[in-house]
Each structure stands twice: as C-alpha cells, then as structure tokens.
Amino acid sequence: MVYGLLGLGLVLIFRASEAFNFAVGEFLVVGAFLFYVLHFQWRIPLLVASPAGLGAAALFGALVEGTTIKPLMGRPALSMTIITLGLSNILAGGLQAVAGSTPYQFSLRLPPLVLDLGDIIFPSPRLWAGIISVIFFGLVILFLYKTRWGLVIQATSESQPKALCFGINAHLVLLLVWAIAAMCIAASGIVIANLGALSCQTSVVGLRAIPVVLIGGLDSIPGALVGGLIVGVVEALTGAYLEPRGLIGFKEVVPYLVLLLVLFVRPYGLFGTVRIERV
Amino acid sequence: MLSIENLRVVYQEVISVLQGVSLAVQDGQITVLLGANGAGKTTLLRTVCGLLPVYDGKIIEGQVLLDGTSLNRLDSSTIVRRHRITYVMEERPVFWYLTVAQNLKAAAFSRWDRQVQRDIERVMEIFPKLSGLRDTRAGYLSGGEQQMLTIAMALMTKPKIMLLDEPSLGLAPLIVRELFGIIKALNREGLTVFLVEQNAHAALSVGDRGYVMENGRIVLEGPSYELIRNKDVREFYLGAAGAGQKRYQDAKRYKRRKRWL
Numbered sequence: 001m002v003y004g005l006l007g008l009g010l011v012l013i014f015r016a017s018e019a020f021n022f023a024v025g026e027f028l029v030v031g032a033f034l035f036y037v038l039h040f041q042w043r044i045p046l047l048v049a050s051p052a053g054l055g056a057a058a059l060f061g062a063l064v065e066g067t068t069i070k071p072l073m074g075r076p077a078l079s080m081t082i083i084t085l086g087l088s089n090i091l092a093g094g095l096q097a098v099a100g101s102t103p104y105q106f107s108l109r110l111p112p113l114v115l116d117l118g119d120i121i122f123p124s125p126r127l128w129a130g131i132i133s134v135i136f137f138g139l140v141i142l143f144l145y146k147t148r149w150g151l152v153i154q155a156t157s158e159s160q161p162k163a164l165c166f167g168i169n170a171h172l173v174l175l176l177v178w179a180i181a182a183m184c185i186a187a188s189g190i191v192i193a194n195l196g197a198l199s200c201q202t203s204v205v206g207l208r209a210i211p212v213v214l215i216g217g218l219d220s221i222p223g224a225l226v227g228g229l230i231v232g233v234v235e236a237l238t239g240a241y242l243e244p245r246g247l248i249g250f251k252e253v254v255p256y257l258v259l260l261l262v263l264f265v266r267p268y269g270l271f272g273t274v275r276i277e278r279v
Numbered sequence: 280m281l282s283i284e285n286l287r288v289v290y291q292e293v294i295s296v297l298q299g300v301s302l303a304v305q306d307g308q309i310t311v312l313l314g315a316n317g318a319g320k321t322t323l324l325r326t327v328c329g330l331l332p333v334y335d336g337k338i339i340e341g342q343v344l345l346d347g348t349s350l351n352r353l354d355s356s357t358i359v360r361r362h363r364i365t366y367v368m369e370e371r372p373v374f375w376y377l378t379v380a381q382n383l384k385a386a387a388f389s390r391w392d393r394q395v396q397r398d399i400e401r402v403m404e405i406f407p408k409l410s411g412l413r414d415t416r417a418g419y420l421s422g423g424e425q426q427m428l429t430i431a432m433a434l435m436t437k438p439k440i441m442l443l444d445e446p447s448l449g450l451a452p453l454i455v456r457e458l459f460g461i462i463k464a465l466n467r468e469g470l471t472v473f474l475v476e477q478n479a480h481a482a483l484s485v486g487d488r489g490y491v492m493e494n495g496r497i498v499l500e501g502p503s504y505e506l507i508r509n510k511d512v513r514e515f516y517l518g519a520a521g522a523g524q525k526r527y528q529d530a531k532r533y534k535r536r537k538r539w540l
Contacts, residue, residue: 162373168389
C-alpha cells in the first residue's frame with residue numbers, strides 16, 4: 001500500500017513531464033525529515049504537523065520543479081530524467097551534511113491496532129501505514145478526477161502544446177503536479193519512517209518504487225496501486241517463508257524477479273497504455 | 280486590429296523561417312493566409328500566440344501588435360486570457376483521453392467566471408453533433424467531429440480573434456463546407472478570424488482579405504475576390520491551369536513563379 005502511494009508520486013510526474021524521477025528516495029527522506037522537524041523537534045501536535053509537513057514537502061517539490069525542470073521545458077524527456085539523477089546525488093549529499101548519518105527515532109503516537117490473521121499478524125504501525133496510504137491515495141484520486149484542476153492536470157499531461165494553446169498555464173500545472181507528487185512521496189516517507197527509524201539510508205526504500213511503477217505500467221494510476229500491492233505482498237511473503245530457509249536477502253530481489261516476469265508478458269506493464277507510434 | 284510588422288523568426292538560432300512578414304488582420308473580418316507546405320504559416324501563428332519558445336524559436340526582428348500593444352514577450356496563457364486571441368493548432372488538438380464535455384471544461388480553464396456551463400450549452404447549440412457525444416472520449420471521434428470540437432473548445436476561451444490553422448486538413452469536402460459555413464456564421468456574430476489554409480478555394484470564398492505566403496515572405500495580397508481571380512493563385516493553389524495552354528505561356532508562368540520564390 002505504501003509502495004502504491006510512492007508509485008503514485010512517480011506516475012504523476014511521469015505522466016506530466018514524461019520524466020522518471022530518480023530522486024524519489026531523497027524526496028522521501030526530505031519529506032519525512034520536514035515532518036520530523038515539525039512534529040518531534042518543535043513538538044507541534046500531529047493534526048497540525050501532518051498538513052504542515054506535507055505542505056512543506058509540496059513546496060519543496062515545487063521548488064525543485066521550478067529550478068530544475070522548468071528551464072528544460074520543450075527539451076527531450078531524457079534530459080529531465082538525467083537531471084533527476086543529478087538531483088538525487090546533490091540531495092543525498094546535502095541531507096548527509098545536514099542530518100548526519102545517525103538514525104533518528106521516529107514513532108507516531110497512534111492508537112494501537114492489531115489485525116491477526118492466523119499466520120500473518122499485522123502490527124499496529126504497519127496497519128496504520130496501510131490505512132494512511134489508502135486514504136491519501138483516495139484523496140489524490142478524488143482531486144485528479146473530480147476537480148477542475150485535476151481535469152487540467154490530465155489535459156496537460158496528455159500534451160503541453162495543446163494545453164498552452166487553449167490558454168492553460170502549463171508551467172503552473174507542472175509545478176502543481178510536482179508539488180502533489182512530492183506530497184505523495186513525503187506521506188509514504190513518513191509512514192515508512194514510522195515502521196522503524198528515520199535516517200539518510202531510508203532513501204534506499206525509494207528504489208523499491210521502480211519495480212512498483214514498472215509492474216503497474218509507468219503511466220497508469222491504478223497500476224501504481226496494484227504494483228504497490230504486488231511488491232509489498234511478495235516482499236512480505238518472501239521475508240516470512242523463504243528467508244528463514246536460507247535465502248537471506250532474497251526479499252530485496254523478489255520484486256525485480258516479478259518485474260521481469262511481468263515485462264516478459266506485458267512490456268508496457270500491467271496497466272500501461274500501449275503507445276501507438278506511427279512513422 | 281492585429282498587425283504583424285516585418286517579422287523575422289528563427290528556430291534553434293539558425294533556421295530562418297519568417298523573413299520579414301507584414302500583414303494586418305482587421306477586426307470583424309476573415310483574413311485568409313495561403314501558402315504551400317513549409318512557407319511558414321504555422322510558425323507565424325505560433326509567434327502570434329506566444330508558443331514560439333516551446334518549439335525553440337525566437338523573434339529576431341519585427342513585432343506582433345494588437346491594437347498597438349506589443350505581444351512579443353508575452354506567454355501564451357496571458358495572450359489567451361488578457362488579449363483574447365486563441366490559436367487552434369492544426370491536426371485537431373483535442374485531448375484524446377478526455378470526453379467531449381471534459382474537453383470543453385478544460386478549454387475554459389483560463390476563465391474565472393461562472394458561466395462555463397452556460398457556454399458549454401451554447402457551443403453545443405452551434406455544433407449540434409457534439410451534444411450527442413458528450414461522454415465519448417475525443418480520441419474516438421471522427422475527424423470532422425474532432426475539428427468541430429476543436430473550434431468549440433476555442434470558443435470556450437471566449438476569443439475576440441481566432442487563429443485557425445488548416446481546419447480543413449483531412450476532411451471530406453462536404454464537412455469542409457459545413458465547417459466554413461460555421462466559421463462564417465461566427466464571424467458574422469463579431470468574431471475576427473485569421474484563417475490559414477491550403478484549401479484556397481474554400482478559404483477565399485468565405486474570406487474578406489487574403490495574403491499569399493511563400494518561403495517566409497508575403498508575395499501577394501488583396502481582397503479575396505481579387506485573389507480568387509488572380510492568374511497565379513488560380514494556377515498554384517486552385518489547380519485551374521488550362522489544359523491546352525501553349526508551351527511558351529508555361530515558360531512565362533514558370534518565370535513568374537520563380538520570381539515569387
């Protein structure tokens with residue numbers, strides 16, 4: 001579920017600017033850190049800190065778009081993708097410098113919930129992670145499909161020149177998309193940090209988003225959800241059943257194996273649009 | 280009045296497309312621009328509505344003036360919103376994955392008034408075909424329906440001047456006639472139209488004034504009833520060269536054509 005939310009952030013960006021955001025891991029940590037500072041250091045109550053933290057993350061996403069992506073408008077998507085790679089390095093270094101490499105304790109005070117399904121037990125933080133992710137995912141979907149702005153995001157994602165010629169401010173829309181995507185990624189960062197602790201190394205979780213979106217299809221929103229579910233479930237099952245039998249570390253590999261299988265059968269991912277290219 | 284003065288435009292700093300174009304689009308008229316492929320017609324429209332930077336183009340000389348105000352440095356959304364000029368790109372720029380109704384709503388995005396819904400009903404009246412297709416995705420419409428939708432979308436931005444880029448592209452003659460009838464009707468209601476076309480006959484028959492463009496220059500201009508009778512226009516755009524003409528005359532025409540280029 002959390003992976004689905006993470007994937008949603010990537011899919012949104014990919015649809016709008018056709019670039020793959022490799023800095024997803026760093027976005028995740030930055031988002032979680034912003035929340036950490038607000039909630040744990042400044043002791044702002046949770047209900048205020050979460051919207052504020054997400055808002056700050058959105059601002060961060062918009063800032064990144066304005067400084068790195070906007071100047072590249074009209075250029076090939078590949079250059080944007082590569083700039084996110086560079087961005088990922090810069091942010092990783094910056095985070096290391098600011099936060100150091102020690103982990104920070106991160107545990108939200110949420111009412112305890114336990115779901116016991118016999119063999120599989122969901123501890124409270126994980127259950128909350130799922131609930132929060134689903135709610136957030138739902139909100140974003142509602143925004144995308146039910147509001148005026150969402151409609152324009154869909155339109156601009158399809159073609160920027162078309163949108164521009166009807167007077168839609170595509171720059172602004174792109175800014176908004178990056179902000180929302182940063183919010184999604186930050187939200188998943190917060191719940192992921194809540195499962196353990198927060199440190200710069202948390203950014204490797206971001207890599208998990210790659211099989212998620214590729215399995216689901218790079219430009220498909222339901223695909224992100226399904227891909228996230230598949231990766232999450234496969235990972236958990238492998239961790240529970242295969243790793244104790246000697247396959248240590250197999251958990252990290254399994255999503256990629258699934259990805260390989262999916263791509264054999266459906267090269268555009270499970271729900272990706274098959275692009276028709278006429279030459 | 281939209282006027283273009285001595286406009287020179289290059290792409291990627293080197294490819295010179297417009298080489299000193301001047302023309303005027305009078306309020307309330309239909310101005311027609313004819314020209315072969317690659318003459319620079321589309322570039323001219325992109326320049327007027329501020330889309331040039333998207334295609335890596337640049338104005339190196341001259342300007343676009345709307346009632347005396349320069350539009351040179353403005354971006355497209357300002358031009359649509361404040362100056363009420365809407366550019367209808369060629370090849371029917373509808374959003375394929377949105378439905379007809381959504382397309383119309385999206386096109387009205389630059390507006391902030393509360394009359395969008397009423398205007399949707401109004402354009403549905405102008406294009407009755409569309410009202411039965413409200414919930415169909417625009418990608419599944421026929422070419423003619425898509426072109427109608429495109430113009431309907433442009434109307435949703437409430438333009439004073441509409442720039443139409445080859446609306447007849449790939450449409451059956453009957454549909455073209457219907458379409459041009461609608462354009463003429465909109466013009467009578469006060470819309471200024473700048474019509475860029477290859478279909479010279481249809482365009483000149485609805486137009487008030489015409490220009491002919493070749494290789495980034497205006498080579499001929501005049502009222503459209505004059506252009507439609509002009510020998511060169513007849514030959515090069517209407518395909519009306521007499522079959523039994525003498526060879527000597529052919530040679531003379533050829534020379535004249537060369538002088539244009």
